[in-house]
Structure formats: C-alpha cells, structure tokens
Amino acid sequence: MSEFEPNILNEIEREERRVASFSTPGPTREAVERxxxxxxxxxxxxxxxxxRRWPAAVGTLAAAAMIVLAVYVGWASKSxxxxxxxxxxxxxxxxxxxxxEQTVMVTFDKQxxxxxxxxxxxxxxxxGSNLSAALDEVxxxxxRGHSEKGKRxx
Amino acid sequence: xxxxxxxxxxxxxxxxxxGAQAGNAACFDRLVEQFAGRLYGFLYRLTGSRxxxxxxxxxxxxxxxRVIADYQHEGRxxxxxxxxxxNLCRDRVRRISRLPKHHTLEDGEDDAAGSDFVAGSGxxxxxxxxxxxxxxxxxxxxxxxxxxxTVIMLRHFSQMSFKEIAEVTGVPLGxxxxxxxxxxxxxxxxxxxxxxxx
Numbered sequence: 001m002s003e004f005e006p007n008i009l010n011e012i013e014r015e016e017r018r019v020a021s022f023s024t025p026g027p028t029r030e031a032v033e034r035x036x037x038x039x040x041x042x043x044x045x046x047x048x049x050x051x052r053r054w055p056a057a058v059g060t061l062a063a064a065a066m067i068v069l070a071v072y073v074g075w076a077s078k079s080x081x082x083x084x085x086x087x088x089x090x091x092x093x094x095x096x097x098x099x100x101e102q103t104v105m106v107t108f109d110k111q112x113x114x115x116x117x118x119x120x121x122x123x124x125x126x127x128g129s130n131l132s133a134a135l136d137e138v139x140x141x142x143x144r145g146h147s148e149k150g151k152r153x154x
Numbered sequence: 155x156x157x158x159x160x161x162x163x164x165x166x167x168x169x170x171x172x173g174a175q176a177g178n179a180a181c182f183d184r185l186v187e188q189f190a191g192r193l194y195g196f197l198y199r200l201t202g203s204r205x206x207x208x209x210x211x212x213x214x215x216x217x218x219x220r221v222i223a224d225y226q227h228e229g230r231x232x233x234x235x236x237x238x239x240x241n242l243c244r245d246r247v248r249r250i251s252r253l254p255k256h257h258t259l260e261d262g263e264d265d266a267a268g269s270d271f272v273a274g275s276g277x278x279x280x281x282x283x284x285x286x287x288x289x290x291x292x293x294x295x296x297x298x299x300x301x302x303x304t305v306i307m308l309r310h311f312s313q314m315s316f317k318e319i320a321e322v323t324g325v326p327l328g329x330x331x332x333x334x335x336x337x338x339x340x341x342x343x344x345x346x347x348x349x350x351x352x
Contacts, residue, residue: 015335032190
C-alpha cells in the first residue's frame, strides 16, 4: 500500500468516512429473533436427522462384518484346514467386529452421506475469487437491468 | 480498535465459532447478534429491499448451521459469511430469472420492492433504482460500474481490507485501491447530484 500515493490514500480515507456517515438500515429486533429461531430449528432438525441415521449405521456395520467374515472364510479355506479355521469362525468374528477396516468403512459411509447432503446445495468452500464472482453475477443477471437503467437515465 | 483488543475479539469469535461447531445454540445466537447488522446492510444494498434482506439474512444463518462444521477459522469468518450471503443472493437471482413472467402477478402488492425482486424484472441495480426505500447512497451505488460497486460493497459491508479485496477480486492491490478511489469519487459526484435533485 505504501507504493500508492499518500494523497490518494488520504482521499480514499476521507471519502470512506463520508460514505460511512450515510446510514444503512439495520434489521428489526423481530428479524433477528426470527433468524435465531430458524437457526435453532435447523439445529434441532439436524440432530434429529443424525439420530435417524443410527439404524443405517448399524446396517452398514452388519454388512461390513459380513464382508470381513466372507474374506476371512475365503482366506482361511485357501490357507488349509489344518488349524480348523471354520470351527474358530464365531470367536474370530467377535474379535473382528472392532477391526480398523470396519471402522474405516463405517466412517467412510457416514462421510459419504454427509457429502451427498452437502453437495445438494451450493459449494460453500472458501476460495477467494468466488465471492467476487458471485457478486459479479448478482450485478449482471439478468443483463437487461442495465439497459433498463440506461433507458431511465436517458 | 488496538491490536490487543482486536486479538481478544478474534479469540472470542474463535471460541464462539468453536461452540457453534459443537452445536451450541447459544453460540449461534451470539453469531447472529454479532453479524446480523452488517449482514443485513450488505443484503439490503444488494437487493434494495428490506423484506428480501430479512429473508436472505435468515437463510444465510440457516446455511451457517449446515456448513459451519466444515469452516476452518483462520481469522476470515466475515469473508466466509459474506460469501455465503453473496452466493445465496446470486442463487435467488438465478432462480427468479427462470420464473415465468406471469408469476409476478400473484405476488403481494404490499411490498413493492419485495415483489419486484421476486419478479426478476431487472438486475439488482434496476431493482434498487425502482425501490421505494431507495436512499441517496443506494441510488448512487446502483449507478456505479460493477467492479467499482463490488469494491465498495466488500469494503463497507464485508469490512474487508484492500489486500483482501485485491485477493478476492483477483487484481493487484494497486488496482483495488485505484478502483476504490474512482468509485468513491464517483459516489461523491452521484450523491451530490442525487441530493440536488431531491
């Protein structure tokens, strides 16, 4: 900023103070309270939705357990029956139910669900240029606004 | 605000955001209290309508509940929040521009500005120009070229630094400053003319 002419910076500062002196309306108390109420309702609906997702997670866990069991049975039958793999299966399954593979699968499934919900809306991740692009689009769409303005001013 | 109180305010905001991310309703209330005024001002200047600004403000905060878990606080909450606001405003403009014209006839007559916005009968600038709630600043803003208006909006309502504005708009700092300088000069001229006409 120091490369910019000090006079111009002073002018900007002065003009900014002038613009700031023009009041812009604020929200009414009711509008603020409505916004808070809407947020709380959204919070409640999201926690309710999270509770409803629990049975689905249980189903996923069961499916993951079945896959792990099938893989284990296949591996055990290939590696030979000398240790009596099939007979040991029930015990092994109970041990396998907390393996990292299952945990990863369950977490992934949950994240995928969240990702799907997320992607239904717009993409809100922060990248600097988007704000400017969004504003540009607000200004320019629909384009006929400019011509109307032109007509009015003429 | 000196450096120390600014750092303290940022710590407070970080704690509020952290609480909101944990689902604490009181922290969401604090965010509303802290940002409702500026957000409303920003949306009002974008739409030119009080009722649209109120609707959009509510929508922004609801959206915040949905996406705050993914927000990573690096001292740029305002930029994030105002981008959500700008995106929602843009989405609404897109939505209404796809509506058939006759749809507007069913809208209420008690809020001319609101129905005008829903009607999509012009860009934000023309909507502003038609708005009964129009003031001198709104009228002057409506007549600025888009790039200059963007700088003013980002500066005065998002309260971004010129460095941030330069980043966000993808121009060098000098260009952002030059645009601000031009825009402010033009605003002064336009507002003088506007005041003289009234």
